[in-house]
Amino acid sequence: MGRKTKVAICGLMAEVDAFSFVTELEHEGAESSCNLQSSNFAKKKIIYCSRMSIRFPRTRQTLKHKSSRFLFRKRERNQFPLAGRKVRVGVVGASGYVGGEILRILLGHPDAVVTLATSKQYEGEPLHRVHPNLRTFTDLTFAAPKIDEITSKCDFVFTATPHGSSIRFVPTLLGSGLRIVDMSADFRLKNPTAYEEWYGYKHPNPELIKDFLYGIPEIYRFEIKSSKLISNPGCMAITSILALVPFVKAGLIDEEHVVIDSKIGSSGGGAKPTLGTHHAERYGVVRPYKPIRHRHTAEIEQELSRLAGREIRVSMTPHAVNFVRGILCTIHCFTKEKLDAPRIWKTLRGFYEGARFVRFVRDKKGLARYPDPKILAGSNFCDIGFEFDERANRLVLLSATDNLMKGAAGNAVQCMNLMLGFEESAGLLFPGLHPI
Amino acid sequence: MSGGELKDLSETDCPECSAKIRIPSDAIDGEIVTCPDCGTGFELEISGSGTVTLKQAESVAEDWGE
Ligand SMILES: NC(=O)c1ccc[n+]([C@@H]2O[C@H](COP(=O)([O-])OP(=O)(O)OC[C@H]3O[C@@H](n4cnc5c(N)ncnc54)[C@H](OP(=O)(O)O)[C@@H]3O)[C@@H](O)[C@H]2O)c1
Ligand SMILES: [Zn+2]
Numbered sequence: 001m002g003r004k005t006k007v008a009i010c011g012l013m014a015e016v017d018a019f020s021f022v023t024e025l026e027h028e029g030a031e032s033s034c035n036l037q038s039s040n041f042a043k044k045k046i047i048y049c050s051r052m053s054i055r056f057p058r059t060r061q062t063l064k065h066k067s068s069r070f071l072f073r074k075r076e077r078n079q080f081p082l083a084g085r086k087v088r089v090g091v092v093g094a095s096g097y098v099g100g101e102i103l104r105i106l107l108g109h110p111d112a113v114v115t116l117a118t119s120k121q122y123e124g125e126p127l128h129r130v131h132p133n134l135r136t137f138t139d140l141t142f143a144a145p146k147i148d149e150i151t152s153k154c155d156f157v158f159t160a161t162p163h164g165s166s167i168r169f170v171p172t173l174l175g176s177g178l179r180i181v182d183m184s185a186d187f188r189l190k191n192p193t194a195y196e197e198w199y200g201y202k203h204p205n206p207e208l209i210k211d212f213l214y215g216i217p218e219i220y221r222f223e224i225k226s227s228k229l230i231s232n233p234g235c236m237a238i239t240s241i242l243a244l245v246p247f248v249k250a251g252l253i254d255e256e257h258v259v260i261d262s263k264i265g266s267s268g269g270g271a272k273p274t275l276g277t278h279h280a281e282r283y284g285v286v287r288p289y290k291p292i293r294h295r296h297t298a299e300i301e302q303e304l305s306r307l308a309g310r311e312i313r314v315s316m317t318p319h320a321v322n323f324v325r326g327i328l329c330t331i332h333c334f335t336k337e338k339l340d341a342p343r344i345w346k347t348l349r350g351f352y353e354g355a356r357f358v359r360f361v362r363d364k365k366g367l368a369r370y371p372d373p374k375i376l377a378g379s380n381f382c383d384i385g386f387e388f389d390e391r392a393n394r395l396v397l398l399s400a401t402d403n404l405m406k407g408a409a410g411n412a413v414q415c416m417n418l419m420l421g422f423e424e425s426a427g428l429l430f431p432g433l434h435p436i
Numbered sequence: 437m438s439g440g441e442l443k444d445l446s447e448t449d450c451p452e453c454s455a456k457i458r459i460p461s462d463a464i465d466g467e468i469v470t471c472p473d474c475g476t477g478f479e480l481e482i483s484g485s486g487t488v489t490l491k492q493a494e495s496v497a498e499d500w501g502e
Contacts, residue, residue: 341452341474346454366475
């Protein structure tokens with residue numbers, strides 16, 4: 001005790017945690033001195049520091065670290081169980097299916113606390129009136145979406161609102177320094193004119209688009225860690241991109257002829273009913289939906305082209321099928337040469353080394369020999385399988401997700417975890433149900 | 437030690453999918469091991485000096501999910 005403990009924390013780390021960390025040091029009786037660039041410490045808000053060197057009085061160890069906030073955070077966890085407050089999270093559009101799923105994950109998240117859930121339709125009602133699975137998990141009631149309330153009650157916000165709404169709402173939050181993950185398509189497409197082509201509206205704030213990073217942790221993990229604004233991918237888009245990227249990057253497939261045939265469950269359409277979603281009409285369908293020019297085509301092409309450094313075209317046809325959650329994309333690619341299974345396996349394993357939420361399913365034994373979305377309900381995994389048809393040099397990729405999880409809320413929380421220096425899988429390791 | 441428990445497992449890469457396959461220390465020549473990831477079966481060929489090679493085992497094709 002009384003020994004000097006020097007603390008200087010890397011520039012971009014999560015503010016709240018820096019505060020908890022320093023508080024904890026003081027609590028231990030150690031004297032901490034921070035090399036602060038700017039500090040709001042007295043108001044318990046923000047600490048920005050540049051270097052870190054911590055001396056632990058008891059063990060006489062010194063930790064030095066220059067730049068990675070991730071490493072810092074890990075050590076902090078090991079050395080000091082968090083005594084400070086959790087990150088305060090708000091969900092806008094919380095009465096929808098994606099909003100409800102974000103709430104479900106956050107209510108079991110070790111480092112987050114839900115402080116606000118907005119809904120215009122259900123203002124004042126407890127959350128379980130709309131999301132019955134959340135009964136007894138929170139006393140929170142839906143609140144009307146008000147800017148000042150959001151900025152005062154939250155450190156982090158998910159906007160789970162429809163496209164066309166996010167673009168009007170999100171800009172009002174931007175000055176506040178809040179970190180945001182937007183679930184809509186409004187910031188996904190980097191070329192503003194693409195909104196006219198694919199979404200039928202003129203983007204009112206094209207200058208904002210570049211500030212949002214397209215959030216696929218398996219591809220942009222490093223960039224997400226230092227991002228404040230994330231645009232979460234479309235559900236069928238992320239399911240397709242994750243299967244295709246390793247092969248596009250390796251230059252193995254004919255980039256003009258990629259065909260994505262996808263099946264999606266009814267929750268993909270959101271909570272608002274239409275005649276077509278009425279049980280009598282929807283039950284049992286295999287309903288082709290937008291056989292050409294589905295909107296997710298635009299983001300798939302954008303991301304694959306960006307990663308390949310060349311223009312890539314995909315042809316996509318979705319079908320609404322008879323389950324509530326889930327996506328299966330069957331993707332046909334044509335290869336320049338014959339590929340064998342070991343090479344395909346190596347391409348996948350090499351690309352996804354260390355990726356906890358991508359699994360490979362091509363098993364010669366057992367029940368699930370290829371990916372099947374049925375067992376993924378509620379889980380954040382993307383299961384990928386393949387087969388190679390030597391007769392036609394056709395690589396068939398099979399990729400499955402839960403559209404509300406890896407296709408939306410799960411992926412968004414994974415992004416949040418990275419942005420705030422939490423464990424990437426925090427709150428997300430539910431393995432799914434079997435049988436279901 | 438109770439019967440069936442295996443000690444000193446060594447690992448090798450699956451020739452098909454590169455997953456780690458564990459070879460029991462008391463494995464015998466001709467024994468079949470199956471890859472935990474891709475389900476491919478391999479016959480172990482164990483030489484006099486103890487080196488182990490994997491040979492893809494013949495498997496009966498199963499009619500599955502037609
Ligand atoms: N469903 C999926 O599988 C999926 C997957 C990936 C991405 N997404 C995207 O995630 C977003 C939410 O999807 P969802 O399926 O959850 O839709 P949803 O069930 O229809 O929910 C949308 C929510 O937004 C609120 N809202 C509606 N119009 C609004 C407006 N003009 N301004 C502010 N809030 C408004 C509604 O709540 P109140 O009216 O009560 O306020 C509702 O709770 C969409 O952008 C969607 O494209 C969905
Ligand atoms: Zn294998």
